[in-house]
Amino acid sequence: MAKVLVVTSGKGGVGKTTSSAALGAALAHGGDKVVVIDFDVGLRNLDLVMGAERRVVFDLINVVQGDAKLNQALIRDKRLENLSLLPASQTRDKDALTEEGVARVLNELREKFDWIICDSPAGIERGATMAMRHADVAVVVTNPEVSSVRDSDRIIGLLDSKTEKAEKGDRIEKHLLLTRYDPARAERGEMLKVEDVLEILSIPLIGIIPESEEVLKASNMGSPVTLNNPASAPGRAYFDAARRLKGETVELTIPTDKKGLFGKLFGRRAA
Amino acid sequence: MSLLSFFNRRTSAPVARERLQILLAHERGIVGGKPDLVAQLREEILAVVRRHVMVEQDNVQVKMNRDSDISTLEIEIEIPGPAGARA
Numbered sequence: 001m002a003k004v005l006v007v008t009s010g011k012g013g014v015g016k017t018t019s020s021a022a023l024g025a026a027l028a029h030g031g032d033k034v035v036v037i038d039f040d041v042g043l044r045n046l047d048l049v050m051g052a053e054r055r056v057v058f059d060l061i062n063v064v065q066g067d068a069k070l071n072q073a074l075i076r077d078k079r080l081e082n083l084s085l086l087p088a089s090q091t092r093d094k095d096a097l098t099e100e101g102v103a104r105v106l107n108e109l110r111e112k113f114d115w116i117i118c119d120s121p122a123g124i125e126r127g128a129t130m131a132m133r134h135a136d137v138a139v140v141v142t143n144p145e146v147s148s149v150r151d152s153d154r155i156i157g158l159l160d161s162k163t164e165k166a167e168k169g170d171r172i173e174k175h176l177l178l179t180r181y182d183p184a185r186a187e188r189g190e191m192l193k194v195e196d197v198l199e200i201l202s203i204p205l206i207g208i209i210p211e212s213e214e215v216l217k218a219s220n221m222g223s224p225v226t227l228n229n230p231a232s233a234p235g236r237a238y239f240d241a242a243r244r245l246k247g248e249t250v251e252l253t254i255p256t257d258k259k260g261l262f263g264k265l266f267g268r269r270a271a
Numbered sequence: 272m273s274l275l276s277f278f279n280r281r282t283s284a285p286v287a288r289e290r291l292q293i294l295l296a297h298e299r300g301i302v303g304g305k306p307d308l309v310a311q312l313r314e315e316i317l318a319v320v321r322r323h324v325m326v327e328q329d330n331v332q333v334k335m336n337r338d339s340d341i342s343t344l345e346i347e348i349e350i351p352g353p354a355g356a357r358a
Contacts, residue, residue, distance in 0.1 A: 146287050153295050189282025196288045200295065 002110040005117050005245070006135035008159075010151030012122030014143045015179040018215055018225065020119035021049050022234070023139070025224035026242035028083035032114040035074065037086040039131035040121035041097060044088035050077065051222025052085055061089040064101035070108050079227055084113070094127045106134050124158060134164050137173045137245070139206060143180045144192040152176075152201055175206035177241060182211045183254050207241030208254050209234050233257040293334065309333050316346060324350055 007020045024036040038046035058068035077083035120131035142152040165172045185191040218228035233255040313333045330349035
């Protein structure tokens with residue numbers, strides 16, 4: 001049965017789009033049929049991060065308003081045939097996202113895909129509430145930093161009150177994805193630890209993505225980090241998180257980038 | 272960094288953790304659609320105390336810490352010296 005997953009955070013710049021692309025590609029790599037939808041109307045970027053910016057013809061708003069068919073707007077990934085992207089509109093207003101229209105598009109997608117990943121915009125306004133509205137599962141992306149944790153707490157409150165599931169009295173499944181984590185700094189007391197964030201937000205952990213140069217390299221290339229460098233630390237961490245989303249039990253570790261002697265000597269300076 | 276400050280330094284992460292816990296205890300009351308329990312308690316406690324002793328608004332601190340098992344309510348009221356004791 002298809003699952004609608006929202007990737008959300010409240011705060012901007014914590015890694016929602018990076019995580020949507022990386023988890024989508026990891027799930028698709030495992031054989032599932034996956035579509036990733038950009039809900040950031042007016043500031044779309046998922047197309048760019050996934051390397052499909054020159055292939056956008058129709059978008060989510062066109063489909064919501066009935067100006068284009070779903071199949072005309074879906075962009076199939078060139079690397080993984082069971083991964084698709086539904087881009088956001090760059091020119092329209094986010095008010096064009098109607099609740100009925102979004103529900104209709106999601107229902108149509110449910111018949112074609114196993115995973116429908118909704119990449120939420122930052123903030124708590126229309127785009128963000130529409131992205132979470134019909135979700136079955138939420139991944140709350142959080143950096144180990146005070147403003148991100150505060151905003152995640154606020155988003156968790158909205159997930160528990162403003163989603164369709166919550167309004168029906170069901171509980172929406174929520175998972176914490178801790179990104180840009182630096183275990184060495186946390187150990188030195190310079191960064192909130194995993195346990196601190198878990199204690200404050202009290203939702204289960206789906207993965208820890210270590211701070212890594214590989215994330216920027218992947219977005220430079222227009223490729224999800226799980227495809228651009230699957231063996232990298234963030235690549236492996238996202239693959240583990242994707243397996244946990246599918247219900248597998250995977251031991252929780254924080255992968256590190258292996259560096260050769262040359263990398264150890266010069267890696268930092270070259271960055 | 273001197274050796275002394277190396278041993279004495281207070282790391283910043285515990286400060287972040289404590290600030291967040293206090294802030295979120297307040298904010299969760301507001302966001303959940305419930306009235307702000309802490310603010311309401313503060314007003315009512317102040318009203319009761321003021322029947323007997325004049326205290327300033329700023330001299331009442333109400334803190335609530337919520338945990339999964341137990342929650343604590345901490346109330347601190349600063350009462351003026353003999354000169355201002357009668358309302």
